[in-house]
Amino acid sequence: MTHSHPLSNGxxxxxxxxxxxxxxxxxxxxxxxxxxxxxxxxxxQPGIGExxxxxxxxxxxxxxPHRQGRVFLPPKELCPLCPTVGDLLxxxxxxxxxxxxxxxxxxxxxxxxxxxxxxxxxxxxxxxAPAAGKCEVVCFTSEHGNSFADLSEHQVRTVLEAWRDRTRxxxxxxxxxxxFPFENRGEEVGVTLSHPHxxxxxxxxxxxxxxxxxxxxxxxxxxxxxxxxxxLVAREIKDxxxxxxxxxxxxxxTPYAARYPFEIHVTPLVPVADxxxxxxxxxxxxxxxxxxxxxxxxxxFGIPMAYIAAWHQAPVRQGxxxxxxxxxxxxxxxxxxxxxxxxGSESAMGAFIMDMKxxxxxxxxxxxxxxx
Amino acid sequence: MTHSHPLSNGxxxxxxxxxxxxxxxxxxxxxxxxxxxxxxxxxxQPGIGExxxxxxxxxxxxxxPHRQGRVFLPPKELCPLCPTVGDLLxxxxxxxxxxxxxxxxxxxxxxxxxxxxxxxxxxxxxxxAPAAGKCEVVCFTSEHGNSFADLSEHQVRTVLEAWRDRTRxxxxxxxxxxxFPFENRGEEVGVTLSHPHxxxxxxxxxxxxxxxxxxxxxxxxxxxxxxxxxxLVAREIKDxxxxxxxxxxxxxxTPYAARYPFEIHVTPLVPVADxxxxxxxxxxxxxxxxxxxxxxxxxxFGIPMAYIAAWHQAPVRQGxxxxxxxxxxxxxxxxxxxxxxxxGSESAMGAFIMDMKxxxxxxxxxxxxxxx
Numbered sequence: 001m002t003h004s005h006p007l008s009n010g011x012x013x014x015x016x017x018x019x020x021x022x023x024x025x026x027x028x029x030x031x032x033x034x035x036x037x038x039x040x041x042x043x044x045q046p047g048i049g050e051x052x053x054x055x056x057x058x059x060x061x062x063x064x065p066h067r068q069g070r071v072f073l074p075p076k077e078l079c080p081l082c083p084t085v086g087d088l089l090x091x092x093x094x095x096x097x098x099x100x101x102x103x104x105x106x107x108x109x110x111x112x113x114x115x116x117x118x119x120x121x122x123x124x125x126x127x128x129a130p131a132a133g134k135c136e137v138v139c140f141t142s143e144h145g146n147s148f149a150d151l152s153e154h155q156v157r158t159v160l161e162a163w164r165d166r167t168r169x170x171x172x173x174x175x176x177x178x179x180f181p182f183e184n185r186g187e188e189v190g191v192t193l194s195h196p197h198x199x200x201x202x203x204x205x206x207x208x209x210x211x212x213x214x215x216x217x218x219x220x221x222x223x224x225x226x227x228x229x230x231x232l233v234a235r236e237i238k239d240x241x242x243x244x245x246x247x248x249x250x251x252x253x254t255p256y257a258a259r260y261p262f263e264i265h266v267t268p269l270v271p272v273a274d275x276x277x278x279x280x281x282x283x284x285x286x287x288x289x290x291x292x293x294x295x296x297x298x299x300x301f302g303i304p305m306a307y308i309a310a311w312h313q314a315p316v317r318q319g320x321x322x323x324x325x326x327x328x329x330x331x332x333x334x335x336x337x338x339x340x341x342x343x344g345s346e347s348a349m350g351a352f353i354m355d356m357k358x359x360x361x362x363x364x365x366x367x368x369x370x371x372x
Numbered sequence: 373m374t375h376s377h378p379l380s381n382g383x384x385x386x387x388x389x390x391x392x393x394x395x396x397x398x399x400x401x402x403x404x405x406x407x408x409x410x411x412x413x414x415x416x417q418p419g420i421g422e423x424x425x426x427x428x429x430x431x432x433x434x435x436x437p438h439r440q441g442r443v444f445l446p447p448k449e450l451c452p453l454c455p456t457v458g459d460l461l462x463x464x465x466x467x468x469x470x471x472x473x474x475x476x477x478x479x480x481x482x483x484x485x486x487x488x489x490x491x492x493x494x495x496x497x498x499x500x501a502p503a504a505g506k507c508e509v510v511c512f513t514s515e516h517g518n519s520f521a522d523l524s525e526h527q528v529r530t531v532l533e534a535w536r537d538r539t540r541x542x543x544x545x546x547x548x549x550x551x552f553p554f555e556n557r558g559e560e561v562g563v564t565l566s567h568p569h570x571x572x573x574x575x576x577x578x579x580x581x582x583x584x585x586x587x588x589x590x591x592x593x594x595x596x597x598x599x600x601x602x603x604l605v606a607r608e609i610k611d612x613x614x615x616x617x618x619x620x621x622x623x624x625x626t627p628y629a630a631r632y633p634f635e636i637h638v639t640p641l642v643p644v645a646d647x648x649x650x651x652x653x654x655x656x657x658x659x660x661x662x663x664x665x666x667x668x669x670x671x672x673f674g675i676p677m678a679y680i681a682a683w684h685q686a687p688v689r690q691g692x693x694x695x696x697x698x699x700x701x702x703x704x705x706x707x708x709x710x711x712x713x714x715x716g717s718e719s720a721m722g723a724f725i726m727d728m729k730x731x732x733x734x735x736x737x738x739x740x741x742x743x744x
Contacts (some may be wrong), residue, residue, distance in 0.1 A: 054629035054724075057581065058588040061629040064723045108717075108725040123600050124591045124607040124628070134462065157719045181715035190713025201717055208722030209429065216430035220495045228495050229381075232427060235496040256496070257426035257433040278511060310720030328720060341562025342714065344554035345480075345573055346702060348682030350580030352426075353480040360437065 002034055004180075008280065011161045016093070020045055022103035024091070027162045029098060029154070035085070036094040049131035050109050051205065055123045060205045062131045065110045081139050081195035092139065099158045100139045101166060101200070103245045103278070106314040107202065109133025116175050118205055129360070132175045138162060140196040147196050147304065148183065149294035156287035163311070164275040164283075165202070168290065171316045178203040178315050179274070186306025187339035188332060188339060198309075206315055210323075214315070217322040229324040230271055232256070242362040249285035252293045254365070258358040261340050262331035262365070264293055271324045273314035290327075292370070297331060297366035307331045336341055379599075382714065383533045388465070392417055394461070394475035394718065399534045401470060401526070408456070408466040420482050421503035425579065427495045432577045434503045436480045443507055453511050455568035455591040464511065471510045471530045473538060473572070481505025489549050490577055497691055498614045504547045504576035510534060512568040518677065520555060520566050528659035535572070535683070536647045536655075540599035542574040543648070550575040550582055550687050551646070558678025560704060560711060570681070578687055584686070601696040604628070614734040617664045621657035624665045626737070632673065633712050634679075634703035634737070636665055643696045645686035650697070662699075662712040664742070671704060671740035679703045 004012040007027070014026045014034040020043040028035045050066030080091045093098055112132035119127050128185045140148055149157070163181045170179050174191045183198035184191050207215070220228040236242055244264055245252040252266040260277050266289060268282045278286075297305040308330050314323040332340045334356065377385040379399075386406040390414040398406045423434030438654055441567075452463045481497070484504035491499050535553045542551050548661045555570035556563050560587050578586070584630050593601040608614055608625045616636055617624040624638040638661060640654045652744055669677040688696040705710045706728065719722045 029626055052629035054627070054631065055592075055600060056588060056627075057584040058591070059722070060722075061631055061721070063629075063729055064725060064727060065729050087434060102530065122595060124603050178721075180716070180721055182720060184713075185716040189715050189719075190711070190717075201721075201723070203721075203723060205723075207717075209705065209720065210427040212431075212580075212722075217430060219430070220427075228427060232496050255426070255428075256434075257424035280598050288605075308719055310716055312625050312720075330719065339562070341556075343556040343561050343563075344552070344571065344682055345579075346617050347561075347680055348554060348581065348684075349550075349573075349575075349700065350431070350553055350584075351434070351573070351575060351577075352431075353436060354437060357435055 003205065003310075005165075007161055007165055008283065009157060009161060011158055013162075017045065018091075018093070018102065020105075022102055022105070024102035025162075025165075026094065026097055026101040027101070027158055029158055029166070032096075038089075038093045039084075040089050046106060048112065048129045049108060051118075051131050053121055053126040055121070055126065058121050059208045062108050064131060066106070079144055079193065079195050081137070081193060081197050083142050083143050091137070092142075097142050098155070099141070101136050101162055104135035104137050104199070107133075107135035108205065108288070109135055111173070112175055112204070116204075134170055134173070134176065134202040135201070136200040136202075138166075138168060138181065138198045139197065144195050147185065148309075149291060149298055151196075151291070152255075153287035153291065154255055156290055157284065160275070160283055160286055164221050164278070166200050166272055167313065170200070173202070175204045176202045176316055179313055180207070181311045183307075183309040185309070186304065188306035198306055210291055210315060213312070213323055216321045217319065217337060221322060227322060227324070229267075229326070233267060233269075235270075240339050241359050244296060244365045245289050245345060247285050247289055249282045250289040252289055254358040254362040256358060258354060258361070259352040260332060261334040261354075261356050262297060262305070262329040263358070263362050264297070264329045264365070265326050266290065266329070267270045267324065267326040268295060273320045273323065274312065274325050275311070292328065295370050296365045296368050297300070297329070299370060300364055301333065301336045303336065305331050305333060344355055377537075379533055379537055380655070381529060381533060383530055385534075385537060385650075390463075390465070390474065394466070394477070396472055396474035398469055399471040399530055399537070401472070401530055405658060406470075407454055410461075410465045411456075412461050415717055419477055420484065420560060421480060422499050422500045423490075425498040427498065427590045428530055430493050431580045434480050436479070436503060439558040446475035451516055451565065452565050453509070453565060453569050455514050459617075463509070464514075469511065469514050470527070471513070471534050473508050475536050476509050476571070479507035481507050481575065483545070483719065484547055484576070488576075494644075502664075504546065506542055506545070506572070506574040508554065508572040508574075510537060510570045510572060512570065515720050516567050519557065519672055520681075523568075523636065523663070523665060525659035525663065528662055529656065532647070532655055532658055538572050539646055539685065540648045542572070545574070547576045548574045548688055551685055552579070553722050555679075557681070558676065560678035561680055567659050582684075582687060585684070585695055586691045589691065595695060598695065599643070599696070601639075601698070605643075612669075613731050616668060616737045617661050619657050619661055621654040622661040624661055626730040626734040628730060630726065630733065631724040631726050632702040632704060633706040634669060634677070634733050635727075635730070636701045636737070637670070637698050638662065638665060638701070639696065639698040643721075645695065646697050647683070647685065647694045653692055660695070665701065666743050668737045669701070672736055673705065673708045675708065677703050677705060691743075
């Protein structure tokens with residue numbers, strides 16, 4: 001059975017169920033039908049992990065030991081994110097696709113049973129909870145050798161629509177608090193599959209950074225009556241020196257207090273809480289700035305830049321008028337042969353030390369010559 | 373000129389001034405005199421960096437671009453942390469040493485001018501401040517090829533006394549809020565000098581993790597009237613399954629909600645705010661547990677384990693009755709060929725996902741066979 005959902009911009013989502021019960025969603029722009037069946041044998045889904053409170057800092061840690069024992073590993077020469085060709089059965093049963101999103105085979109977080117509730121946090125007495133949430137994989141293109149920066153604007157628009165669709169749908173699950181689409185790119189950040197793809201983590205708790213952003217925004221609202229992020233963006237526009245790229249709807253800049261040798265924030269000029277609130281014009285205009293920024297990153301050292309590209313969105317149920325959508329890209333490479341490591345000060349203390357001024361990396365990013 | 377300071381346990385500290393005005397401190401147990409002069413040419417000290425507020429999360433970031441231009445680099449075959457032999461001039465002018473602590477040549481943080489003050493944090497309007505603080509280097513032994521785990525108990529006792537002495541003295545500087553002795557070990561965490569050494573960062577602000585620990589401890593005190601860390605340790609003792617090593621004065625365990633494949637906390641059984649408050653008996657008993665823990669880590673995979681060993685102490689001026697001294701050792705190796713990378717969820721969201729139960733890594737650490 002295929003379920004079809006029409007989305008914005010002529011994009012249609014077709015859902016199919018995989019052999020082990022997971023859902024795969026095809027996002028298409030040419031009215032394709034998607035009927036290919038998953039021919040792999042049925043298989044039990046792994047169990048659910050647990051949330052334990054790290055009471056020293058009052059933060060949840062997800063423990064998912066079932067991930068270690070995951071059975072399905074495709075042969076090395078077979079990329080599980082390419083379309084299925086003949087009897088080389090991959091995660092994508094069809095022989096073609098534009099963009100797909102499917103449930104992660106070994107999710108760190110998954111749908112809990114009925115009546116799931118996050119316990120109050122009160123030191124070591126706090127009980128564990130099932131690691132509720134959702135983990136999905138987003139394949140940006142069927143072209144194995146490409147990367148996000150190689151996509152066409154049309155393709156980026158489809159990826160954005162898939163992210164928006166997932167944000168909208170996952171927001172409706174009553175155990176979800178935060179939806180986080182992201183991409184890890186490069187072996188330096190631990191990526192083992194080179195096929196261009198990202199992930200979506202939907203958390204049943206507020207991650208530490210979101211709590212800290214929310215608390216900073218709340219305090220700023222109390223002190224000034226204003227929205228912190230809007231004032232940050234106004235400062236970047238006024239200062240100009242850290243701006244990397246912009247168009248009518250989006251701006252990209254190295255933040256004033258960057259923590260990584262190359263860190264870029266990309267945000268819409270009309271602020272919104274999350275992707276679902278972007279105007280059609282803002283959606284259409286995202287690709288040109290996104291592609292420019294990623295191409296500039298690759299051009300800085302003339303080698304593909306390893307990065308983490310993280311979508312910060314307002315939480316589903318709180319702070320909707322305080323936190324703003326932005327795309328944070330962080331790169332740990334300082335020079336062709338040098339990485340910035342998170343050592344004692346950063347890792348154990350959370351105190352970041354930067355050897356490079358953000359104005360300097362902004363200059364380097366603006367100065368590169370982009371091919372046509 | 374040499375200044376001598378008698379410390380505990382028959383240890384004497386001798387201070388000398390280096391060519392560029394920095395101080396080197398020799399910690400000795402045999403009544404040595406230290407008169408060797410630094411024969412390197414005089415050299416200007418680098419300037420001071422700046423603290424910028426990352427207002428999104430209301431945290432200070434230190435920006436130290438002067439570190440990039442540092443001039444002194446010893447020739448590759450010369451370790452700058454070995455004693456000086458002949459005309460191979462290193463950071464340590466003497467031809468022998470037990471333990472030395474000297475001011476970092478390219479410090480991220482340094483003593484500010486008079487009247488330095490940390491600005492109030494209020495969004496993007498917050499002014500920058502000079503990056504006040506102190507950065508010191510601690511050489512654990514003159515033996516280049518050793519590591520901390522190879523030290524004798526006598527040597528560890530001297531290192532501990534040096535850490536205690538630095539904590540005591542740095543606490544007296546009016547611009548210091550937090551004193552953080554730590555060791556980064558292994559290329560996997562970015563270490564470029566293999567000579568066994570650690571560092572001390574003394575911050576003029578509360579690092580993010582300390583703020584979060586303090587806030588958790590305050591809330592716990594309000595809710596229960598009790599000290600959070602003491603209850604955590606009590607739970608570990610009761611549960612037993614995560615304990616790695618212990619003696620009459622110290623206990624080492626894998627914490628209940630560990631964030632790394634191998635994470636160990638070591639803490640005195642009589643809680644103290646910082647190292648200066650340790651009893652003589654606790655000081656003497658530290659080495660046996662510390663050495664056992666580090667030897668077990670190296671034995672797990674039969675290769676030297678890369679780690680960050682971080683001393684958490686109560687801040688200098690607040691929370692002295694709420695936060696407790698503990699030594700947190702985190703290792704990113706999951707298996708001989710596998711590292712845990714901090715990717716999207718951990719790095720951008722601060723939400724840690726663990727593939728391994730802490731009870732499982734505790735078991736592995738207990739099961740290794742230690743050589744004599």
